Amino acid sequence: MRHRLKDVAERAGVSVKTVSNVVNGYQHVRADTRARVEAAIAELNYRPNLSARNLRKGRTGVIALAVPELDIPYFAELARHVVTAAAEHGWTVLIDQTGGGPEQERKAASGIADHMIDGLIFSPLALTADDLAGLDGMPMVLLGERVDHGPADHVVVDNVAAAREITAHLVGLGRRRIAAIGSQRTPEGASARLRLAGYTAALADAGIAYDEHLVAPAPAWHRADGAAAMRHLLTTGVRPDAVFCFNDTLALGALRALHEAGLRVPDDVAVAGFDDIEDGRFSIPTLSTVAPDKERIARLAVELLANRLTADPETPPRELVAPHRLALRESAPSRRS
Amino acid sequence: MRHRLKDVAERAGVSVKTVSNVVNGYQHVRADTRARVEAAIAELNYRPNLSARNLRKGRTGVIALAVPELDIPYFAELARHVVTAAAEHGWTVLIDQTGGGPEQERKAASGIADHMIDGLIFSPLALTADDLAGLDGMPMVLLGERVDHGPADHVVVDNVAAAREITAHLVGLGRRRIAAIGSQRTPEGASARLRLAGYTAALADAGIAYDEHLVAPAPAWHRADGAAAMRHLLTTGVRPDAVFCFNDTLALGALRALHEAGLRVPDDVAVAGFDDIEDGRFSIPTLSTVAPDKERIARLAVELLANRLTADPETPPRELVAPHRLALRESAPSRRS
DNA sequence: ATCGTTGCTTACAACGTTGTACAAACCAGG
DNA sequence: CCTGGTTTGTACAACGTTGTAAGCAACGAT
Structure with a gap:
């Protein structure tokens, strides 16, 4: 029982495009038309087909975060920050668990989610610069140290x-x-x-x-x-x-x-x-x-990716360094014991 | 520099559909034609546009796992098992972090990823049976206790x-x-x-x-x-x-x-x-x-979802109980101390 | 009355893929 | 050389959406 724009249009007595305009918040729609359309949308419980929208727009609103293992707390905490930072840009995050193997990482970078994601934030273990070179065009931000001075944007800690x-x-x-x-x-x-x-x-x-x-x-x-x-x-x-x-x-x-x-x-x-x-x-x-300032790392990565998506593809890759501090607790306290 | 079927077809000197047939492993393609097409695919580094394929097929190959918080180790470990189990069915898992709030959970269940996912495995905290009733049609498996005897398949531990x-x-x-x-x-x-x-x-x-x-x-x-x-x-x-x-x-x-x-x-x-x-x-x-047997929970959830996707939508929801055992260690050892 | 203007709406094409229907080429048997 | 069946390839439409161009009112200014 899934409905389409066409169904809403028929019910509201307007054209398909007018419904589309209402859905997308287009300005010039008369108030009563808008109301009729919205009523029809509500009655039919209409929700847009994102595959079609993506196909049309060329953008999906989804970015992927590829990490070796989710049950390593560092990556889980990082993932949380990335999800939060991405949400501020209106993105959903698809989290991909690579397992850290070279084959799986290559697949994560190039493969399954292709054309379903606008970009990729990648924390690779096994990937080489050569592997990355094969991924013409996928906007990508790397986390961590593996592929320093590779062909992609990069967020590191010192x-x-x-x-x-x-x-x-x-x-x-x-x-x-x-x-x-x-x-x-x-x-x-x-x-x-x-x-x-x-x-x-x-x-x-x-x-x-x-x-x-x-x-x-x-x-x-x-x-x-x-x-x-x-x-x-x-x-x-x-x-x-x-x-x-x-x-x-x-x-x-x-x-x-x-x-x-x-x-x-x-x-x-x-x-x-x-x-x-x-x-x-x-x-x-x-x-x-x-x-390491994980929140900052996540935020910088998302921003680099956002820039990369709008910028001239020839823009040279940037490397940003996130700050860190020492957290001194009981196992090695700040005063000589 | 993204290529389409049409580009491959022109390069190989065949029709678009023939390339599509090669990509999808259709039987009746002559060996030399197939070779020409595959060569062209390799030269252009062609990869299909999944949005278009999804639009056409009505299936995306992606399921979502919605959990309250990723940096709660239990959910991270569960996520790992779900990713593994889903991979065996050829699915990619989109992991969604809801934060546990009612509004965000409702959005996760109905909203953002709509039409981009074939189904949802959901570990809700705040969701009510009423919320779920509004989600006509989205195939869903629930984890945990919140909505017992609700309208969806369910995996629990006792x-x-x-x-x-x-x-x-x-x-x-x-x-x-x-x-x-x-x-x-x-x-x-x-x-x-x-x-x-x-x-x-x-x-x-x-x-x-x-x-x-x-x-x-x-x-x-x-x-x-x-x-x-x-x-x-x-x-x-x-x-x-x-x-x-x-x-x-x-x-x-x-x-x-x-x-x-x-x-x-x-x-x-x-x-x-x-x-x-x-x-x-x-x-x-x-x-x-x-x-709790987390691997079993994940596997059961994925299987319930797989069945739900192929079954008659009128099939009544099932509730499966995953086994658990006691792991007795130092903080409360198995012998009286 | 006529002419833009502006506001609102519509028809049509296109995004890249695959299913359907069919045409062309091939093969074997008469 | 024709017939009928199989194999291999093609053309076209459709999936649901949005951008473009254009249509049609109603309006004030000429």
Whole structure:
């Protein structure tokens, strides 16, 4: 029982286009005509067919947000901000979960939703600049570090600086055997490399020698990986007095492993993370972390996309840096303990 | 630089429809024609316009999942499973964040994505049966408790039984002053009412008198609300020896508040939650909880929707119950401590 | 009276795709 | 060489919407 403009038009005794004009808020429609049409719309419970409208207009009013995994809190929180920011531009957000695999990411970027979305905000793990080059024309904003200086607009946080600051904070607490959890050698590990660079820079600043035994890899950045890496560090006997985890879920896993080992945080081992997810404000102990301004990231991404949609396609891609700050809580407090 | 069927057809020297046939895998196309067309498609990097295809076919291949908030881990985890299950049916999932308000939910159900989606999986908080009745025709599956026996297909877990079981488990630990956190009197609080009913039933089973001072409301079910409710319980002097929180984020907040009050879990106060979110496996202590089979819920919802799309619209709505189990961890362990 | 003007409405075509109906080419058997 | 059936390709219309151009009143100014 779906109705069309034509049905409304017949009922109101006007032409199809007049109904269309009423629906779209066109100015010059006489008040009584408008009223008749609106009555007919209400009676039939008419709602426009968006596929047809999109076909006609070439715009869909939908943008996609592609993230590796929704149940990583950072991405979920980011998604919320993107939905909010997009709503202010009148967009609906289609959230696509890529799983992080190269094949799925390529498909997300080029594939399924094609022609159903006006643009794409993409947080890629595995995608290369070459992959992106194949996507002629899809307006796109990238989040994160993977494809720096690629052919698309870009919103980042200064990972190196942020990692350096939080590591320096651990140094400032008097810690000297500072471990790092989350390094990755795969091509997907761009963020890991940058955060590792910040970590080593801070050590160098403090005149502390880099010790590769204190750097633990993590295949993914989930709680379980953080716990496993921490347990591994503890068994190898390197006995760190602080740990910088490359994201908060790793850090929460590390807290858990330290607890199981009977070590006190921050007294025996200080712990710091990265992302400032909600969990870290309620964990025991609460988590010191780098807090990227997620709302700002989302807002900048949506605005870049909005500009990209109206701008000359030859406009060179822009890279914007979103601010971050340190959120110092119990696991590595602001005063020397 | 977007190409159409017509462009491909000209390049391959065939008609538009023949290209369409190739794209859709139609059988009777000579091998050399097919090869020419495919070459042209590849050269032009042609991809079909889904809006036009949808318009023509009346199907979009997209279903929507509407949830109140993405950064509630339960919904994020559920979303992941829905995306996975839907992919097996060839569907893309548009995830819509309603915020839980009545107005936004009505809009999500009827509005923006209309005619762009084949169906809707909806986890409503504020929606009434009347609201749903207005949505003639949109194939829909509801998750959760709000609109029981409404006009739509439905997937639930047996909240009363589950709450009763976990409360009985606390009783079995020897606890007698068992608090509940998360009650709600608003119409949105359907799940809260059911879980409260299970709680009171379990107390009755054990011959423990119901004490309203042990039942703390929570306006929302976030960590902060759980912490606030727990603090409130502790200040009123009722001194519970166990707490059943109506979901896991409330429980994590409660753990935090207990920790701040210097109380030990589970020795002084046992804590149980509901949802089995990832966090609860790594919190300190780990969280005992009701574990609904989220994968099953997602799969059942997608299948109900698939049936609804092909079935006679007069088929009466079905209600399916997804299984649950107790996940007993440190905060309320399986042996009497 | 005639001529623009302005306000309101309409008819028609087009967006890119696919289903229907049919035509052309092919093949085998008489 | 024709007949009848199958395979392969084409032309046209339609999906529901909106932009364009133009029609038709009613109006004040000439």
